[in-house]
Amino acid sequence: MxxxxxxxxxxxxxxxxxxxxxxxxxxxxxxxxxxxxxxxxxxxxxxxxxxxxxxxxxxxxxxxxxxxxxxxxxxxxxxxxxxxxxxxxxxxxxxxxxxxxxxxxxxxxxxxxxEYLFGAGKGTRAIVCLTLGTGLGGGVVINGKLLRGAIYSAAELGHMPVDYKGRKCGCGSTGCIEAYVGRDYIVHSAIRKIKMGKESVLTEMAGNLSEITPKMISEAYQKGDKVAEEVWVEMATALGAFLAGMVNMLNPDRIILAGGIAQAGEILFSTVRKTIKERAMRVLSETVEVVPAGLGxxxxxxxxxxxxxxx
Ligand SMILES: [Zn+2]
Structure with a gap:
């Protein structure tokens, strides 16, 4: 072999x-x-x-x-x-x-x-694969080939602008999707809500607010915490809106969410699926599946x- x-x-x-x-x-x-x-x-x-x-x-x-x-x-x-x-x-x-x-x-x-060859993308024609972590990485496979480009560097999906007047991004631009779904954004979003006076089990879990992690926010959500729920719903709605654009452009069979933050679980996946359904072209949104990575x-x-x- x-x-x-x-x-x-x-x-x-x-x-x-x-x-x-x-x-x-x-x-x-x-x-x-x-x-x-x-x-x-x-x-x-x-x-x-x-x-x-x-x-x-x-x-x-x-x-x-x-x-x-x-x-x-x-x-x-x-x-x-x-x-x-x-x-x-x-x-x-x-x-x-x-x-x-x-x-x-x-x-x-x-x-x-x-993922296309061995994981959750096996047997498909087209996938969009996002790696959710500190930043947002992306890759696209179309008709059995990685999407390339003039110098082979296509699919920098994290730096697709979703708001042309939006937040500053680490890449130097503004309004990139990464600035709405990256690790630091998720954490800051929770901190901001708590500082605005919303009650959350995160205050006790973290001790110090700067110690909050995405994993902690997931655990808080499991305990029924409202702030944690809001954080994930907002993040996943932004991600879903972005992915609706990907669905309209590429008509993928599957969207694969990989990386540590994709382990936020069902709240992330259900919100992304719902948002794509609401925002993408109907026939395209009906054929796309949003699934977790298969490779671990x-x-x-x-x-x-x-x-x-x-x-
Ligand atoms: Zn950027």
Whole structure:
């Protein structure tokens, strides 16, 4: 059976594994990225170590999901979490080092491809996959191919403006959907409501308001907390409105919500589904399903390997 190494490069950790062509992880591990040392060679050394830890001579190749905009030559641009990772050809470096095929892809695109090949997108024609976390990552698969673009960098979905006079976004623009559904926004939204005098179990749960996390807001919602409910409904309504636009544009069979914040649960999914139904073209909204990711915690590893298995 064919095998490949998948590498999920994060700002804090590198997750890696040996994966077979059915998407099963055979061996895996985790190493610190050491991005804080601000030295690209150190990060390259860590990735090399990760690859060697699960190396087998007969692998098909190595797939790397990295933050940032990645072009068709495997070069990375604008990667905010890895400051030294600009205008840098990751593919070339590792192909030279390991003498195997190396595929480099933006991490959210990589997850979309992994979900399409092995996860919740199996058997579809078109998916939109969102990774909900600190930011909002996106990837689109249409007719069995990742949606590309002039320099292969399409589907920066988190930075689609939903309000042209809206909130400031981390990317420098205003009104991007990320500024309404990203981690910090969710937390600030809860804090704002509590500071306005609304009662919430979050005050006691967090001790200090600045300690509130999205996970805590989910737990508070489970306990029937009204503030937590409002936070999720507002966030999911914004997300649903944005996705109604995606539905109208791309007519996906499935929308897949991945990432830590997608674990907010049923309130998130039901509100997103309801909003899409209300806002997208009727016939398109009737055919789309909104589903949780299928790959779980190691999705970055499986997706990295999936990049090698694409043909
Ligand atoms: Zn933005």
């Amino acid at each position: 064919k095998k490949a190494i998948g590498v999920d490069l994060g700002g804090t950790y590198i997750k890696y594994g040996l994966v077979d062509e059915t998407g099963k992880i055979l061996k895996s591990g985790m190493l610190p990225t050491k991005a804080e040392e601000k030295n690209r060679d150190v990060v390259i050394e860590q990735i090399s170590l990760a690859i060697k830890n699960v190396w087998e001579n007969d692998i098909e190749g190595i797939g790397i999901g990295t933050p940032g905009v990645v072009d068709n030559y495997g070069a990375v641009f604008e990667s905010p979490n890895l400051p030294d990772w600009h205008n840098f050809n990751v593919k070339e470096v590792f192909e030279k080092k390991f003498n195997k095929l190396v595929v480099v892809e933006n991490d959210a695109n990589s997850i979309a491809w992994g 915690n190691d999705s970055g590893i499986v997706s990295g390997a999936a990049l090698v298995f694409q043909k």
